[in-house]
Amino acid sequence: MSEYRPTIGVEVHAQLKTETKLFCGCPVAFGEEANTNVCAICLGLPGVLPSLNKKAVELAIKAGLALNCEIHTKSIFARKNYFYPDLPKGYQITQYRFPIATDGKILVEGKEIRIKRVHLEEESAKSIHETDKSLIDYNRSGVPLIEIVTEPDIDSPDMAVAYLKTLQKILQFESISDAVMARAEFRCEPNISVSKEEGKLGTRTEVKNLNSFKAVKNSLSSEIKRQIGILEAGEVVEQATIHYSEETGKTWVARSKEKSSDYRYFPEPDLPPLNVDKKWIEEIKATLGELPGRKKEKYISLGLSKEDAKIISSSSAASSLFEEILKLVNEPLEVSKWILRDYRSLGGPDISAASFAEMIEMVLSGEISRNAGAEVLAEMTRTKKAPKQIVKEKNLAQISDSNALEKIVREVLDENPDESTRLKKGEKKLIGFFVGQVMKKTKGKADPKEVSRIISEYEKKY
Numbered sequence: 001m002s003e004y005r006p007t008i009g010v011e012v013h014a015q016l017k018t019e020t021k022l023f024c025g026c027p028v029a030f031g032e033e034a035n036t037n038v039c040a041i042c043l044g045l046p047g048v049l050p051s052l053n054k055k056a057v058e059l060a061i062k063a064g065l066a067l068n069c070e071i072h073t074k075s076i077f078a079r080k081n082y083f084y085p086d087l088p089k090g091y092q093i094t095q096y097r098f099p100i101a102t103d104g105k106i107l108v109e110g111k112e113i114r115i116k117r118v119h120l121e122e123e124s125a126k127s128i129h130e131t132d133k134s135l136i137d138y139n140r141s142g143v144p145l146i147e148i149v150t151e152p153d154i155d156s157p158d159m160a161v162a163y164l165k166t167l168q169k170i171l172q173f174e175s176i177s178d179a180v181m182a183r184a185e186f187r188c189e190p191n192i193s194v195s196k197e198e199g200k201l202g203t204r205t206e207v208k209n210l211n212s213f214k215a216v217k218n219s220l221s222s223e224i225k226r227q228i229g230i231l232e233a234g235e236v237v238e239q240a241t242i243h244y245s246e247e248t249g250k251t252w253v254a255r256s257k258e259k260s261s262d263y264r265y266f267p268e269p270d271l272p273p274l275n276v277d278k279k280w281i282e283e284i285k286a287t288l289g290e291l292p293g294r295k296k297e298k299y300i301s302l303g304l305s306k307e308d309a310k311i312i313s314s315s316s317a318a319s320s321l322f323e324e325i326l327k328l329v330n331e332p333l334e335v336s337k338w339i340l341r342d343y344r345s346l347g348g349p350d351i352s353a354a355s356f357a358e359m360i361e362m363v364l365s366g367e368i369s370r371n372a373g374a375e376v377l378a379e380m381t382r383t384k385k386a387p388k389q390i391v392k393e394k395n396l397a398q399i400s401d402s403n404a405l406e407k408i409v410r411e412v413l414d415e416n417p418d419e420s421t422r423l424k425k426g427e428k429k430l431i432g433f434f435v436g437q438v439m440k441k442t443k444g445k446a447d448p449k450e451v452s453r454i455i456s457e458y459e460k461k462y
Contacts, residue, residue, distance in 0.1 A: 008154035015185040022144035023050030042142035044088030056144035064101025077268040094121035114151040157220035219244035324353035
């Protein structure tokens, strides 16, 4: 079976980050009471006319640019005709022959994945199937989407997941889409074929409406096995729409795959061609930020490990905070430790980079200990107070005065006579023990480096 080669392409539907729907002014909001964010336009009532959302067009262009596509100054909307309860008009307004962007590419784990097209379209309603009835929530009807289609450049389920994670981060970093899979804002439909002959594609099937990376990987693995089993039995794989069950971990044929001719596409008569000014495209291009892959390489060049760089660069909030703090405290490794350990453990709170940097500087200067710094950071997130104010109110200042520390060290030595005698005889491993006792006695306020120096000198002196 290993001689079969899988070939995978992926279609992604990503919900654009707009306040209103694609062709009307109804709000886009998740979790609202069913059928409350609707109007005559998104309900498809007779005689209504669509009005295109400019923000959705801007975000579609931005997505195309982020994916290194060619942006077309002229694109055309089309009607995709099919009849189902979730489509009140009996057709979907989408783009077909003339999409807004084509011929892009992104790099995924060193492999170039080509983007065939990016096009705008409206979302259908949400169907809720119960035992004896089906319910329709039209709040989602007309929500703006982009469909992103790859060329068949993906050769494994793992690579498909890696591509989707990369794409999701790009959309999130550029504020094109929140791309939350649990809210159906980032849904994928991979297509898959297998063949023994290199360069020759088998008959492809398409797995519908997957909304988790786990489901993508497992469904593709299952479908590869299913297709190989068919071919090994001397039968023919039929082009079909495939469903996947997370309970059984298996795929099955839902229906024969429609052809584009089945949808009877034709230009949308109620919308003129979409003409985009080149100047506007350049203005949108100027708003693009630095994408996660480039950030990761930059962080590695600053001395971070590949794994740490990957973690920080994969979060828009974490990477922005990291870079803002670095402008004030030029210690990449130290700052990354605070981001990776303490900031993430607190749930990635909204926090001032200036205050965060001030706290780190207090730790680096010895004004407070590392543990005190963690306490200050937690308090900052709760109260928004300044670090110095928190240190003063909670009496967290580190004891660095040599005379004061020497007095405490002598007390600890007197309290532990046996260990003190062994230290005098040259048992240097006890230095750590005594440092710990001093830290305990001072409730973590003593400067451990200065304490260690004093104890080391004591050991030499006697």
